[in-house]
Amino acid sequence: MPFKHNAARRHRIGKMKFKVTNWPEYDAGLRRRGSLTLWMTPEALSSWQAPKRTTRGGQPRYSDLAIETALTLGLVFGLRLRQTEGLLASVLKLMGLDLAVPDHTTLSRRARTRQSANRWKVHSCPRPVHVLIDSTGLEVYGAGQWLEDKHGTKSRRGWRKLHLALDADSGDIIAHVMTDQDAGDASQVEPLLDQIDGPIGQFTADGAYAGDPTYDAVSRHSAGAAIVIPPRSNAIARSDTDIDSQRNRHSAAIRTEGRMKWQATTGYGKRSLIETAIGRYKSIIGHRLWVRSFGAQQTEVAIGCEILNRMLDCTRPKSVRCKTKTA
Known part of the structure; x- marks a missing residue:
């Protein structure tokens, strides 16, 4: 870690060099980060639609899992909500899945009230x-x-x-x-x-x-x-x-x-x-x-x-x- 008292002689101090020992696995993992391959487990497919409410009020159409999936894809690829809606619709179509896609207004409304950190906080x-x-x-x-x-x-x-x-x-x-x-x-x-x-x-x-x-x-x-x-x-x-x-x-x-x-x-x-x-x-x-x-x-x-x-x-x-x- 650089220290301010070494600033005057910093040019004389050699820079530390590091070597990655697992470069083949690390290189493959970096490529895997950009992969567009998606998996939908049977549990995710069955939980895509929100469970029916037992109390009075409107019935939500999409579960928290569907909202989080859409918001995650949009944040990974740097898309706004309308583009996120189009991306998720095209991905589900290519996968041959007949699932409803949350529209951008639903994503905006549900993001204001959903606590996404509950699953991993x-x-x-x-x-x-x-x-x-x-x-x-x-x-x-x-x-x-x-x-x-x-x-x-x-x-x-x-x-x-x-x-x-x-x-x-x-x-x-x-x-x-x-x-x-x-x-x-x-x-x-x-x-x-x-x-x-x-x-x-x-x-x-x-x-x-x-x-x-x-x-x-x-x-x-x-x-x-x-x-x-x-x-x-x-x-x-x-x-x-x-x-x-x-x-x-x-x-x-x-x-x-x-x-x-x-x-x-x-x-x-x-x-x-x-x-x-x-x-x-x-x-x-x-x-x-x-x-x-x-x-x-x-x-x-x-x-x-x-x-x-x-x-x-x-x-x-x-x-x-x-x-x-x-x-």
Whole structure:
């Protein structure tokens, strides 16, 4: 991980090189990500139509599975709702399936109220998980802030904040929360951890999460979890609780051994994995939200995270660091 104190001599430090050891499988998996082959299981065909309601009200025609399938295809191929309707209709026709296709107005209406994360939001794992947490901004569709800066017009459009929790070992997104632009990073730690059922072995985050609320939330979830957060420069040593002892050890290690040695010892460098996941989300799913309502935006983000996890399941590179030759 680059460090600011090495900036003056960065040109003299050789760049680390890595080699993918499973290149044939990884290359085949990358091609498989772009495959248009679709499978419809008998369970999916029988669940395409919504079950009949037992209470008063209108009868829905399409199940949540049908809505999620259409929205997933549209998000993968970067299509709007009308084009998504046409794509799904043509795919079902080529497959010889006589299934009704949700129209674009139905997709827009159902996306505002459907909770797409229910099927996969709870992550349970028998082993302690190394959790990485970070946040990023997503633009809202439209000119928004540019109009306000350029012409002084007031716009209700801004941007949303996506908070992600990543499994450092598998690279899967195991929890996510989307808030408005004014929400603080540390305030979303507990909502993210509530989506993780398994124990946490280590919690790693950047300096924006330093503070008692983060330490308290992690300790309530997993009492013995190791918390790796760089302390603030003006942090004062305290000895009231076990949380303070972890923070004091980090401060003492940075003062005596330096920040680079502390990063290598605690494994803080793995935090770059969640930055890579954020870049993967913005390059594949997109850096902006196309829908307008907040409920539909939550559905779009949930489906986007599930798409990334499925793509990662297709292929995972195994990289090893190449040894540098010394003169």
